Amino acid sequence: MDTWLRSAIDYIGSWIEYQLTTIQQPGVIVAFAHRGEVVAEHAFGLANLDTGEKLTPRHRFRIASHSKSFTSAGIMKLRERGKLRLDDHVGRYVGGLDPRVAETTIAQVLSHSAGLTRDGADSGQFIDSRPYLDAKELLAELKLPTAIDPGTRFKYSNHGFGLLGLVIEAVAKEPYSVWIKREIIAPAGLRETEPDAPLPKGAAFARGHTRRVPFGERCVIPGDNPAHAMASAAGFVATSADTARFFAQLAPNAKKSVLSIASRREMTRNHWRIPQSVEAYYGLGVNAGKTDGWDWFGHGGGFQGYISRTCSIPACELAISILSNSIDGAAPFWMDGAMQILRVFQTRGAPDRRVRDWTGRWWTIWGATDLVPAGNRVLVANPQFNNPFMDAAEIEVTGRDTGKLAWAAGYSSHGEPVRRVRDKRGKISDIWIAGANVKPKKVVAREIARRYPPRKRRPTPE
16 A cells, blocks of 8 residues: 555544544444455444444444445346346336336436436335335335436436346345345455345444434434335445445456446446536446546445445545444545545655654644644644645644744745644643644643633523
């Protein structure tokens, strides 16, 4: 692994831990797979706020719409074996559909261009007001015509991927969960992944959580309800390590994969542009985009109580999976930040020997400041930001404990000195960044308590 990549991965973990604490999320697990192997994984926070169970990398999460990528891989595997074609009409395999639905092709359903309803007339299965649809209920809703003409635009459909699960069952002549586990999950080397709940006995499972509002505090969402016929769209349960490992295998340049190179290229190429403010695309069971010149693909997921995001960057031979266990989880924003961090380190390189020990998280009452060495400079990062390196000042180290702000934004302290202060034992006790004196967290916490003692009782906001 390139040294810059190791430095980036280390800081991403530290930054996400800070973010989790600051915005008071229950928990998050993060994993990085490089060249198909998991090289780092982190777990921060709690698996269950009610019990106080500590989160570990072995806890499994509902990964929701990541399930679509597994289902797509299953379809591509059947295609490789000559069992079906992407331009086959779905009505060839599943009966009882509305004629317009039956005429849509497998490729259209995979790329969300079949014009199908997103969630039917009642999407209560996603808010726990009703169970997830079984096959009979799903087929009953697919007796209705498409919402728009097929092949006209990207239109997301959970029902569509439920339908693809039925296609797999018809071709394989066995239940979707049995076939997908044997033919895709197991060959991919995923030992902590199930296509649906319930989980095997003894498997660690992170519970979901609501927002703080409108109830006033977070409530635990069990999250262990089976997705039934919707498992192929939203039912999967996995660790971040397994999820990263799987998406790493979908990259066309992956050395090891459950699919052929041709299938991976077809899955990950841009089939449809997604109508939204940010430019993004969808392939076959994966979404895709470009960040700072890097092409990426992956998927996101939202199951009641869980938000998740996974990205694979073929140019770096890297896949990152971030799974959070709250309904307002920040996984998508953390993924964006992780991509920015990666790009900074890729551009600047690993820290030089002279700046390597200029590091750490330092505090004032305004919050934290991270000193992050990269290349021959020390970046003054703001971990509160979604992109911690946005407008980050740069310290040029001039001596063992001295430096200057070689670059800073207009409202900052460009050109001013920086110095580290050591105690009697030679340990760095605090740092002066221009006129700002940053200190360890415990020191600043004591100063805040002394200067601003809290009232014993505070008024309750209405």
